[in-house]
Each structure stands twice: as structure tokens, then as C-alpha cells.
Amino acid sequence: MNAKDELMTVAASRLLRDDRVVFAGIGLPLVASTLAKRHRAPNLTIILEGGIIGTTPHPGMLPSSTNELRAAAGAAMFTGITDIFLLAQRGFFDYGFLGVAQIDPYGNINTSVIGEPTRPTVRLPGSGGANDIISLCNETLVVTTHEPRRFVERVDFVTSPGYLTGGAARVEAGLVYGGPSHVVTDLALLDFEPTSKRMRVRALQPDVTLDEVRTATGFDLLVHDELAQLPAPSATELAMLRELTGESADREPATQVSTVSR
Amino acid sequence: MNAKDELMTVAASRLLRDDRVVFAGIGLPLVASTLAKRHRAPNLTIILEGGIIGTTPHPGMLPSSTNELRAAAGAAMFTGITDIFLLAQRGFFDYGFLGVAQIDPYGNINTSVIGEPTRPTVRLPGSGGANDIISLCNETLVVTTHEPRRFVERVDFVTSPGYLTGGAARVEAGLVYGGPSHVVTDLALLDFEPTSKRMRVRALQPDVTLDEVRTATGFDLLVHDELAQLPAPSATELAMLRELTGESADREPATQVSTVSR
Amino acid sequence: MMTAPSPIRTARAELESTVRPVTDKRVSAAEAIELVRSGDHIAVGGTNYARTPMALLFEILRQERTGLTLSRPLSCYEVELFLGTGMADTVVTSWVGIGHGWGLARILRHCVENGQARFEEWSHLGMGMRYQAGAMGVPFLPTVSMLGSDLANNTETAPVVCPFTGQRLLAIPSLNPDVALIHVHRADQYGNAQIDGYPLMDAEMARASRRVVLSAEEIVTTEEIRRDPGSTVIPHFAVDAVVEVPYGAYPHECYGKYEVDSEHVDEYMRAVRETGVAAAREYVERHVGKHADFSGFLADIGSERLRAQQLRAQELMPR
């Protein structure tokens, strides 16, 4: 992990409270969830959409997929993929946890296509469970690097609905549960203003200015009245994180062709 | 089993073809299905609504319930109760197999109440899976002793729908699958006239006259143009049946308080 | 169009506003039953005489709740104990009885025929769709079952047309009981639970319900649960309390553990034939009231008889 990823992962992990249930995507969301569980929320239950309840990945052996032997480590229960999402629909999952390709001021997320849907400029991997997670979990955390090409005025395609056009639009569309609660980036922590449901800067990452956040965002940002400052990752957090990802403390780069080391 | 029950059981068992799947109720339907499997249809698969696929009860140890250890004997698969009925809704089950308290000319069955539903004269046990079986299986066999109080012009309550008011009424109600195909009694084998869907005498049990059937029926019966005669149970069938029910060939009556011997 | 509060929405709102901490949830049956209140709708796990949560039900009979509704896929004589003592007045089920050869449920008949109790009758799949919708977090599920029948005419069902094919179906509303009582083979202290044999409708029932009490033949370590995660059917975050009760479904059966005690059931049925509704009260006095807890009842049954039922179950297991 590079320094930006570490910053985001640690900030995201701090949002997860103990005794809760988190539906985590593979990659940074799973790493942040596992860090939280190993550090300050030992009774956090981690769910993977492959049908795995209570995963506890081994340090240095993080899974690349939601359904593989490494993802099943320490699980208390296996169930069907459909069933996992139905548990979310029932309301058992406190947090969803997603990455993005594009996100707009209302937290709508695109991971499907850049350009026109039937003949796109870039065909991205698709929703997977992202649409379901943000539609069904009690709240959803979003994590992404902060770049203008990602923070866009209008996403090309709403893969995973945030607050749609803002205000009550989400609920009026029938999305009566949850929604994005926070966006964690390498520059800031953002939330959504309660009435307009527009994205709002809640806190800044260490040594980042509000102007830098604005410059990295492709739309106008609201700013919270009490703009806060995020504490830097602690030495403990970084050490635990690097143990988890299998990197030594002095961070030698991986040498394999695959970015996945097995 | 008394002689009437034996007659019905053997006649019913002969309707089951090999390599098919039968969804059997407990009691006579299960005995008839098991007899068929042991005699002429070795590849018959018997389903019980307790979630049991491929039951093969031990002779003399027939279950009294669809979900108990004795019902599970020889099963190849267990699944949930709901799932069993959904397999029926998908169309996997060739035969349903039911008993009745009352049946009308269109094969509508009552096992719920005699009298008014909210304040009945007699509260019967209820549908259980009977409504689902006749609604979902590819065809349903009905078996009952032939008495005027059972064969009534109008059932007090439609627990399990046959052809409703006849003709296309069943399909128009949305019941687009199956329906009762045969009624097996101690006096006759009956089916349903294809257009009107009214009950029709198809064949007579040995030594029974058409008048006797009519006298035992509380409504007007149609009669098939080619009224047939059912062959009597063979010595082999009776011997196999008695072995199955745990009765000796000379048929000593049970002496226990419970009619269920364990 | 929204009339009454939506059961699925209120059940979800309760879940969202509650944290079930991952702590030791082991309690006595008496403590667990504090989660059951008068007027509650109780989903009774197992079906007919399989895996009935008898120890938990006996504890309710001991603590005496009133105005209860009991729901179950197929109901056995346990419901008569609640109707006969006047603690329950409504049963939501597809069937009430014991089994082939045991005859009609006379106390149920008496109470329903005299207007003292209501029998809300669904088809067996209808009950399954109700719990499953509740477990899935949707207010209804569509089915072909129950169409055209008087079951549909006497329950809260509604026609629904498939928007793609025009097929006529019946909408079955979700059921989200106040509390589910489920008997399982093994659970850990947090409530991760495993069931052997036919799973019946217990997992759906547990997920649909607002509060969940498990009784378990055995409490095991979480390490043991993790050794076979494919057998876990109820996750800890759906559970409020866990009670360890070996023989907790007795005199009913528990797959692979003990067979149903049909002589005990015979005795009950004989008493009902002789004394009618009073037999329910007598049964509760003798088997529940006389004892401080379920272990007293089991002691009365006697270890020899328990052991015999266990051996019969073992003989019936596939090998």
C-alpha cells in the first residue's frame, strides 16, 4: 500500500464501531475493516458477499476475491450469495463499504461505464454487489482517492445510488434504507448535508487545506460549520496495517508480476 | 389396515409410473407410494413435505409425521419445508397425493371446517401442505373411502382447490398447473371429464356395481363411455403391503392404545 | 395506500436502532423468557413433533403470559396447552394435530368451535412465504399457491399480476413475529447456531422475528462452530439469548438425538379424551408447575427412558 492508501485505510477503519456488522468489499474496505477488528473493534463482524460471515483474514494472506479460501478464514457461517444480500435487505448489516470510479455531489457512484451505456468509451467491471450494498445496508462508507476525474458533477451512469438528485429523491425512488454516510479520501472526510443531501467536507486529512480539497473535486463542495482535522495514523495503526497487508515496516515494494502475492 | 384401505392403497399404487416423483402425504398416500416403489416402480422418488427427498421407509416403521426420523429413512437430500414446495412450484413433482374430509364434483377438497369458517361446527386439522400440493404438482391423486358425507355437492370450505366451478375456472383463477387427475376409493376409480371437469366414474372396484357407487355419492356422477373394472389386489401386492405396514399376513389387529405402533 | 404500519419496515427499524453486542448470551430459560411479553406473537420453531422448543414453551407456561398468538408451520399439542390454559387465543398455522393415527386435536376443536380461539389458517407454503418474506426484508412474496381457495378468502392475501408476463399470482404478506423460539443442536455463546437433519423453517423464522431466543442441546466453543461454517444456519447477530438445554425438545424429537416419546403423547391424548380441556391444565400442572425448571420434568421422565429414546434415534440415523 502506498501512503495515500494507508491514510485512507486508517481513517476509514476509525469509522467502524465495535459490535457492529460490516459488509466489506475486497481491497481497501476489507483491509480497513480487518484493521478495525484487530485494533479497536474486536467484536466487529465482517461479511463478504461470497456468502461468508465473520471472516478474519490471516495477515499477509488477504483475499483478492469475496469467495475464495482466503476469504473464508475464520468464518462462523457460510450461506448463499443471494442470502447474504437478503440479510442486508432485512437490516442486519450496519455498514456497507465501497470503492468508486466516479462519485457525484449526491453520492451516486459509477463503476459501470464511462460514456454511453450500450457503446461505452470505457467498460468498467460493473456493480457486483455495490448497488445492493448501498441500497440495503443501514449506512454506507465510501472510500476513494481524491481526484477531479473521480469527483464529478454528474456520473455517466448510476451504478450504485446515493441520494440521486438530492433532498428526498432517494426515499421517493423507494430506497427507504440507508445511503452513503461518509466519503473517506486521502484529502478529507466528507459527509452529506442532512437536508440537501449534498456532499460536505467534514474534516481534513493532516496537512491538507480546504483549497486543496476543492481543487481535487469536480463540483462545488459544502463545508461543515465545524470543520475538523483528522489525526494522522498512529504508529500502532500503521504497524498493524502493514502486518496485515504483509508488508514489512520499511515497506519494500512487491516484485512479482501479479500485484497479488500468493 | 382394513380391507377397504388395502383395496384403495393397492389401486392407488398402480397409478404411479416408474421414474417419476411423487409428493406423498403421510398415511395411505405414503403407503401406496412405498408399495409402488417396492413393487413395480423401483425408481419412484418419494417426497415428504418435511423437507425429505427420496424417503424409503422401513417396513413396519412407517412415519406418522412428514418430519421425523422414520420419515427420513433412506433420504438422498434434506431441504427446508418452503423449499420443498418451491420445487413443486417449479414443476419437478409429477404426482401429488392427498386424502380428504369432503370432496365435491369438481374435485375441490375440504380438510378445514364443517360449518361456518369463523365459528365452525367441526374444526378439522387444516390444509397442511394439501392446498400447495394440489395447486403446484403436475397432477394430484386423491384417495378416500366412498361415503355420501365425503362426496358432497358443495364443500363447506375449499381448502385445496380442484377445478373450482368447473370448465376453465381453475385456470382463470391463476391455478395454471395440474389439478386432481384421479380419485381412488374403495368402490371405484374416478377421473374428471375433460371439458366440464366434473367427476366421472372411470372404473369399478371388484364386485361393486355402478349403483352402489352412485348411492355412496352425494352428487350426480358422470360415467365414462368405457367403464372399466379394476383387478383385485394380487396376493403379491397384499403380502408386500402387509409387510410394509408391519401386519402379519393373517392380519391380527393392533392392541395398543395408540394406533401408531412404535 | 399505506394503511397500518408496515411490519417489515417496523421490524427493520427496530433492528437498525438496536445493537446486539457480541457478548456471552447464555442465560437460564427463566431469564430468556423475560423477552416474551403478554400479547406477543410467538413463532414456535421446529414443526409438528420435531425440534419443538419445549423447554422454552414450558417456561412460558410456568411464567404465565396471556393474550399470546402462536405461529408454526405445522402445530402439535403444544398449542393446545396454551389454548387450554387460556394463555393464547390465536394460532397462525397450516395444520394442528399430532400425526397419522392420533385423531383430531380435541382441545383446539373445543376452543375454536366455542369462539374462544381463532385459527388463522394458511397453506404450509403460505406459512413458509410469510416467514421467508419477513426474513428477506420484503413486505410480500408472490406464489401460485392458495389461489382460488377459501384459505385466500379468509386471510390477508391479495392478487398480484406479474408485470412481465401478466401471470396472476397471490401476494403473501411478510410475517415478522415479536419473538422466535428455536431449538437447535448446537450453538456458541454468541448465538451462532447449527441444526442437523431437516432444517424445516427455523432459520427463516429466526431472521424474520424481532427477538430471538435459542435453546440448544449443547453449547460449544466458537472454534467448534468455525470448524464447520457450512452447518451454521443462524448467525449470532440475529440472536438475543441462548439457553443450554439437553433434551430441550423432549417429549418431541430432535434429529439424531432422540425420537419422539409417543407413549407420552398417547397419555396426553388419552387424558384429553377423558377430561377434555381440563387435560391441558392438568398436563401443565403435572409436567410444568410441579417443577422449578425443565430439568425437573426430565428427571420425572427418568434417565432410563431418555436414554432409550436416544438409542432409538441413533438406530434410525443413516450409516
Place this chain on the structure above:
Amino acid sequence: MMTAPSPIRTARAELESTVRPVTDKRVSAAEAIELVRSGDHIAVGGTNYARTPMALLFEILRQERTGLTLSRPLSCYEVELFLGTGMADTVVTSWVGIGHGWGLARILRHCVENGQARFEEWSHLGMGMRYQAGAMGVPFLPTVSMLGSDLANNTETAPVVCPFTGQRLLAIPSLNPDVALIHVHRADQYGNAQIDGYPLMDAEMARASRRVVLSAEEIVTTEEIRRDPGSTVIPHFAVDAVVEVPYGAYPHECYGKYEVDSEHVDEYMRAVRETGVAAAREYVERHVGKHADFSGFLADIGSERLRAQQLRAQELMPR
């Protein structure tokens, strides 16, 4: 209102008019794949790189069908082999890729961005609801998922209102594929099949489909199946053909049997970066066309490497 023939009704009519005799259904992969016709919609079992029916897919690539549609919960590079060789032109799925760290699926991109292939994108639960509706025998199921999104706007979905609560939901249509290919841990000769570990969507897929081909790590006796009926997830009456193929999901994983061969996947991805769409054809030539059957591919991989992947899987199992 009925427009096109209802998939669920025609799928049921096919079942009703067919008898699947309880006979020995064991055949070679080559024989089994005769059940797959050009133009078919194939449901591919497993998900991403877990329990992919690779031996069966390789056999289709060997026999060369055209105009195929492939559906899957999450798709991996197997779909690129079909798109890249031009055998398939449509993929119905929620996601195509390999996994964290492997980057985008370049052949999929190429084919979709150039209009040679269609990516019909559903949410993951959307795919689940489609197979589950198909398995349940209903033409649709309601869900909250996909509401308000462009996924709903670009697929055959429809709003539906709960008749009891007024809640707005999205109706998801059933999917009843022409044929399902499912890889399982063990099956008997009749097709009773058991899966270890995470069950994914395979059982629903099998029940929804019109024809079903199983490949199994191991064929066992029916007696062995009967020893553990709780592990059986596909019943014999849903199965047309059974193929015994140890390592039948290789180079993907099979829970408890072998881990995914990530070096093999790396090689494929490297080739795609170097030669683009041609890499799919080269892969098929090298790993499929060169061999008479799947055992030739496995021999090429080598027993030492297979054994190593098996050991890694065993190390990762709970104990």
C-alpha cells in the same frame, strides 16, 4: 398483457413433458456438451474464480458453439475466452474481472467498447433474484435493490407496489437458462450432488435451468450420499448428465480441494496486455485445442503443481 412466452411457464412445460429416468447419467464431457447448442443461454456455475465448471467450458470451446449468452453472478476470465473467440456475444452478470490487484478485463472492454458484445449488467442480488425466481417457479421477485439506478433503467425490470403496505419495490424477472453447467464436490451416478463450503448460487441456477450438466470432483455411491443428506443441494431429478472430472474447476479454486492457480491467471493477464484479443484465441489453442480432453490440460499443468495447489487448499481449511 401477456406478450412474449413466459420463460417460467415454458420452462415448467418442458419439465412436465420430460421424464428424467433414474439411470446412470455418467458421460464424458464431450458427450455432456452435446446438451449445449449454439445460441443457448448458459448459466455458468460458481462465481468469479471459485468452482468454475472449467472442464465443461473447455469442452464447449473445443466443440465450438456460436451465438452463446453466458450468465454468472460474478464473471472471471472464462467469459473472455468465449467473447475473444467470438463464440459468445452476450454476458449477463453483475461484474467481470479477476480480483483486487489484477486490473480491468481488457478483452471484455475491447468487445463491448467496439460493439461486438453486449454486457447486460444486473446487481449481484439482481442476478440472485433472477435465478431464484426461476428456481422457485415464479415469474418475478420483488426487491429494494436496483431501485433508482441506471442498472434498473437498462434492464428488463418494472416497478411493483406492495398491495399490503404500499411500499415501492422493483420486480426482477425470472431467469430460466437453457442449460446450467455446475461443478460440485461429489455426486452419485443419478445426479444427487453435494457442494462443500460457500454454496454461491449454484443450486438455484441448476433448478432454474432447462437442462443441467454437472461435473464432479468425485463420483460416489448413492449410499455415501444418503449418509449425509443434509449436504445434498441438487436432487437427481434436476440433472441430465454427470461428468467425473477431478480438478474440474482448475485453474480456478474448489473449496477444500485446491486453491486458485494465480500464476496461471497472471500468465493469461500478461498475454492479454501483450497481444489483446488474440490472447483469448491463443489461450484456447494452447490449453484446449492442443488436447483431446481436459486431462491433457491437467497433464500439461503437471501433477506436481496440482498437488501443490491441493496442499495450499488443505492448509487454508478450518481445523
